Amino acid sequence: MKKNMGSADKIIRIVIAIAVFTLYFTGTISGIFGIILMVFAVIFVLTSLIGTCPLYLPLGLSTLRKKIKG
Numbered sequence: 001m002k003k004n005m006g007s008a009d010k011i012i013r014i015v016i017a018i019a020v021f022t023l024y025f026t027g028t029i030s031g032i033f034g035i036i037l038m039v040f041a042v043i044f045v046l047t048s049l050i051g052t053c054p055l056y057l058p059l060g061l062s063t064l065r066k067k068i069k070g
Helices: 007-026 033-051
Strands: none
Touching: 007 033
């Protein structure tokens, strides 16, 4: 897959995932809402690691900086 995530996007996703993990494992969030947030947190971590967000593809979005040739 073509990479479409920049460094800032990856860092923000990882920080959000860590916050959700912390809130879930300390019991601040729980139940169905907690499980849904955990699923999103795992997705955020996975997309950050591979550098591609599948939702960006059909929308034609990219936060990755383009390299200037020259």
